Amino acid sequence: MRSSALFLSLAALAEVGKARPPVYTLEDDYEPANFFDYFTFFNTSDPTHGFVQYVNQSAAKATGLIANDKSTVYIGADHSNITPNGRPSVRITSKKAYNRFLLVLDLEHMPFGCGTWPAFWTVGPNWPNNGEIDIIEGVHTNPTDAMTLHTSDSCGITNDGAFSGTILTPNCYVAAPGQGNNAGCGIATTNNETYGAGLNAIGGGVYATEWNSTDITIWFFPRGNIPKDLTHGQHPDPATWGEPLSQFQGACDIEAHFADQQIVFDDTFCGDWAGNVWYPSLYPSCTAQAATCTDFVANNPDAFADAYWSINSLKVYQQTSDWHTPGHAPWGVDPYLPKSISSLCPIPTASMG
Ligand SMILES: *[C@@H]1O[C@H](CO)[C@@H](O)[C@H](O)[C@H]1NC(C)=O
Ligand SMILES: *[C@@H]1O[C@H](CO)[C@@H](O)[C@H](O)[C@H]1NC(C)=O
Ligand SMILES: *[C@@H]1O[C@H](CO)[C@@H](O)[C@H](O)[C@H]1NC(C)=O
Ligand SMILES: *[C@@H]1O[C@H](CO)[C@@H](O)[C@H](O)[C@H]1NC(C)=O
Numbered sequence: 001m002r003s004s005a006l007f008l009s010l011a012a013l014a015e016v017g018k019a020r021p022p023v024y025t026l027e028d029d030y031e032p033a034n035f036f037d038y039f040t041f042f043n044t045s046d047p048t049h050g051f052v053q054y055v056n057q058s059a060a061k062a063t064g065l066i067a068n069d070k071s072t073v074y075i076g077a078d079h080s081n082i083t084p085n086g087r088p089s090v091r092i093t094s095k096k097a098y099n100r101f102l103l104v105l106d107l108e109h110m111p112f113g114c115g116t117w118p119a120f121w122t123v124g125p126n127w128p129n130n131g132e133i134d135i136i137e138g139v140h141t142n143p144t145d146a147m148t149l150h151t152s153d154s155c156g157i158t159n160d161g162a163f164s165g166t167i168l169t170p171n172c173y174v175a176a177p178g179q180g181n182n183a184g185c186g187i188a189t190t191n192n193e194t195y196g197a198g199l200n201a202i203g204g205g206v207y208a209t210e211w212n213s214t215d216i217t218i219w220f221f222p223r224g225n226i227p228k229d230l231t232h233g234q235h236p237d238p239a240t241w242g243e244p245l246s247q248f249q250g251a252c253d254i255e256a257h258f259a260d261q262q263i264v265f266d267d268t269f270c271g272d273w274a275g276n277v278w279y280p281s282l283y284p285s286c287t288a289q290a291a292t293c294t295d296f297v298a299n300n301p302d303a304f305a306d307a308y309w310s311i312n313s314l315k316v317y318q319q320t321s322d323w324h325t326p327g328h329a330p331w332g333v334d335p336y337l338p339k340s341i342s343s344l345c346p347i348p349t350a351s352m353g
Pocket of ligand 4: 215238
């Protein structure tokens with residue numbers, strides 16, 4: 001006699017022998033209580049030449065630059081001291097690397113203000129050949145997010161995708177002729193809830209980034225409008241989310257240009273971007289306060305009280321053909337499986353292993 005389990009799966013197969021698309025299933029939950037265990041702390045000088053002192057985990061904890069509990073992660077910068085040699089801050093890189101993902105960040109607050117240059121991004125070990133995906137990035141008092149890819153040669157983006165943003169630079173190659181040095185391919189948004197003061201004013205929201213074989217797509221959902229399959233579901237489905245902010249595709253073999261991406265959070269000061277745009281014509285409210293970006297950052301500790309990330313959750317989903325784990329939520333239950341199979345699903349226990 002065959003086991004009843006086999007009988008059931010044969011029955012399921014018979015039922016669903018037709019189209020049964022892969023689904024996203026939780027792979028890693030960077031749960032706040034253990035958040036920093038999943039990252040390494042960058043401890044050398046900033047490759048982007050920022051006016052920053054990146055500190056290690058024990059120093060960051062001892063000086064209050066990082067804190068976490070069961071529900072929130074805080075990553076900030078020194079906001080008590082005059083710092084003539086660069087402001088203490090934190091840059092962390094996930095120990096784990098990914099190939100393709102659906103990366104979901106629930107963010108309550110992000111660093112903002114004159115002198116700052118925060119970023120939430122992913123990068124491969126062999127830059128630029130493994131690619132870089134900048135999901136949240138900006139400087140000073142910018143009102144909106146800048147999304148950018150940086151790659152080796154022969155990767156470009158077009159307007160063919162359906163997205164609300166505007167292409168600023170189409171060539172992702174870091175040394176593309178006719179673009180600024182390391183400009184990469186950039187997409188801008190006019191949505192002022194996606195960055196800085198606007199994001200913080202609404203209690204943030206969720207950034208979801210899908211990297212598959214053909215596209216890199218970024219959605220932002222403000223706090224009041226997060227899809228239910230992200231808040232309660234087990235199998236988030238980007239096809240149901242509506243228009244993204246950006247979609248990078250068109251003239252790029254994504255598979256050839258992106259690999260082994262690690263997740264990074266940082267907040268640097270001045271440096272190659274923020275330091276080079278300290279102009280009254282661009283940021284009058286900042287430049288009115290100091291002659292140079294580094295003067296401002298060194299001498300105004302109070303201004304950096306707002307320069308922090310507050311993270312509610314960070315989750316990585318991967319495509320699987322398996323609807324079984326997990327499958328009991330009111331959203332994301334496998335519509336293809338008969339109830340008797342569905343109810344055998346184990347309770348979700350996914351976490352970083
Ligand atoms: C700096 O970081 C590297 C990589 O995480 C680590 O191996 C090294 O021990 C760190 N050094 C200091 C002084 O913290
Ligand atoms: C961390 O940094 C502090 C301050 O620079 C230093 O004294 C300490 O040795 C470092 N710890 C590790 C583990 O490298
Ligand atoms: C964002 O834009 C809206 C509409 O233009 C405006 O009312 C609001 O004040 C802006 N928010 C910020 C923080 O600038
Ligand atoms: C990649 O993701 C985008 C956005 O969800 C989607 O439109 C596209 O069909 C996906 N490509 C593949 C091969 O699944």
